[in-house]
Amino acid sequence: MKEEIKGLAGFLVAGLGSSVALLAWAPLARVSVEGGFDGRHQDLSVLYVDLPLVAAGGALVALAFWSLALRRFHRPWLAALVSVTAIALGIWGLTSWWAPYQAPEFAY
Template sequence: MDHETRGCAGLVLAGAGGAVAVLVWAPRARVSVTGGFAGNHRDLSVLYLDLPLVALGGALLPVLAGALALRLLGRPWAAALVAVAALGLGVWGLTSWWTPYEQPEFMG
């Protein structure tokens, strides 16, 4: 595998990782953007703070894991498997750890 092919594979992997991370993150952040019931829980900081961090993490994690695996293992197919596994674990970690803040409903 030559350097141009590896570079293109890295770009595709970064784009796919960023897209997958954002698509998994978006339904959880919907409450913060729309505000929930009567718009009481609106927090638009998820768009300018969390969204770029999620997209950047989703793009960098599989690329870095794949590059490390390629360096250590020397086999492109093994590096691709490691990169996909790293993306899967990263998305799992994101969905299990990150939950947008929701203020309690006023009951008075």
């Protein structure tokens, strides 16, 4: 029974990482989806390229740190703390590094 709870906790950590990554990524990608002034710079590739990569990356980073910390420390609460810290650092890296291309509007 204890192993099942650890597996469920790992699944929940992966879901948390994925959802938090998407929630942090969405405001940055809004400019590409809406397209700026009159929709002239709309780039929907962020939906079929970046969205799955961000969701998978958030889940995999959280799950990798969960399993490594659980294997190393044998304490689920410490593994959860390490995973949440890894998620926070990953989100910080995502929001500071990734920025969608924004073409200039008009040159007057």
